[in-house]
Amino acid sequence: MNNAQLINKSIQQQSSTNDCRLELNSLFLQWRGNRTQYEIFDFVFNKNGYTCQEMFIFCRAGPRHFDCCSAFEATFVMLRGRHERLLQAGMVAHLGDSHVEVGLYPLLYLTVNNWNHLHFVQRKVSMVPEKNLCSTDPLNQGKSTCFVYNWVNRVMVPTLNCTLPFFKTMLPYTANLSVCEPLSVIGNYYHITSKRIRNYGCLPACERVENHWQITSNIDERALAQNGFGFEASFNELEYEHYLETHTTTPARFISELGSQCGLFVGGSLVTLIQLLFTVVIFTFGFIRKAYRTYIAVLLVIRT
Template structure:
């Protein structure tokens, strides 16, 4: 076991050979020759295959963590989404006439809703209102002062009430909610529960458009009908919308899709489910927040105003529009991109796909039942909506982890076990033995290095001590050591002098000055050497040579050399 004392780290190699469960290691150690070479090749190829397999698993886990699954689920019943109805009118003409609002001021009020003109014949009126903006603003302030309300209260009261549209069933408005949009005030009607497939039990809505109450506007959509949006119950709206003309019986057939995504950055980002979260509302708040703070007012069309004050048309053009910098396309694009990163799509939500079909209502044959001209005109402005699911099943689009953490670990273990027969314990064992081997090896080499340095330092001190001792013996006793022994003591210094001289010759710099200095040193030391004289007739033992005269001197390395 001498090898173990000299190299203690070998003990860990022996432990690995005896205890490891990795296939082929024991066989490669126990055999020899071509068979050992074969086993080494097999172990190498198996290890490379295990590494490649583990690499593919890690790459798949990092780059393709999510997969999408589709499934169909059937329910006993489904909730019809909330139906949002937006008439193409903003103000009640009867209310404006009650307060003696002039025609120019009535159209000026429409500019509080920032929507461009739709047709060329509206441009002239729009431009005339902009030219008179200061005059009409003063008239508006006088009107509000006379009524004694704010502009926000005026916008709310001047809009057409929900009951004006649902004449036949006014109870619908009791459960509806009001919200503002570019077209004016909209009404959100709660969806009902459908328990039978198809058109058996749809949610039916009958609207009568009170066209006599409509106020014309230079920036309004002059369509004869309504705008319909669908939204998940108790959730925010999205960009879904459809036009329904007046005088039709429309059937809105629905199919539902359920999305269940995972917030898994950086591969997919979404907003965890929150009560009444809407990406449209979030984007609106992000995009308009700075302008609302600086102008201290919100747009009349804001679905969720950030300020209790509503911007008048002059405030919109002189402040709100300038802060938003619509003329600077790059600024608007940057602002939109920033808001998109903030307002992520919801992780779980419903999408309702619509198929709309309609027929004209009423038909000419209905005149047989309606003799009154006014009633006939009202029927022509009637819209009937039937909203229903074609089937009570829905599609589920779900994101799932391609490889779960437990599956990831299991697959890595399977690759290692398949190719090299290892396990977690085997890998930990290998790491422990490797770290222990390196620790003992470096500790041993460090100790040996320190020991050699100490021995060299001790030897150098001993040599210097012997040289000084020889000097003193020569000077005091008058005896001389053997010339050969003196040469041995001075070999090291002579070699240093030779290397130094050779370097000086190669460099060729300052040779003359160094030679002069060397001559002076030699003369000085010759002078010192002459002071040490010995009797040539004195008999000596082993330290002297008979019938020989020696002249000793101190050379330029401070050691004694013998010259015959």
């Protein structure tokens, strides 16, 4: 097959793909009717989507069973949409923080009929803001806050000039944007979902809480429901580590260290003060005595 035939075949495939998209878009618009794009999103995901009760079999904290839906809520992951339940025998869990923005990473792949143990170590980090290695800007406070903000404003909005339905009410800076039509999202899908990480210039928050984790998995011998996923999360000893960054040298500390090298101490005792005055008196007396012998005593001898 020569190059001309390959180009012709590629054009035919592209034309067929575009025709399929236009046909599906026509059917979608017919089904949507007079409803807005956000109303369709609400109808599909919130009113007729998978519920929390369908997601979890049971939840337990130690010996106590509790309602899973009182501890978990649906959220939306950047470029991945709503995360609750998948049909295939596998599950992806994204790890976020207390902020609403959830990025692509870190994520966990959970295998069906495996019991997964996730152990967290929480660290509180307090950095000195003056070094420009951290930020106090509100857009840098969450783990993925800055990344999601830059992706929305530097990739999605310039490309589509609209926002995704789940961002509409979740992110304040997208409130004035219209909701994207499916056809425009599909047409630019590979561009807006590119894995190429741009230079967003995001800095960690100066005051932040980090959850470091380690996961172990083993085949569950107990009788779980068919295609069930066992997931256990815990913090080691219910403690957290505090890392505090401080200035290595302050003016008071510098004086103290310098004085210790000379045998002096800031806030010396009364004995130290008396010794200092005694030294000054001896030095002054010696200087006066030397001057007297050198100048005054010689003049008296000459006059005699």
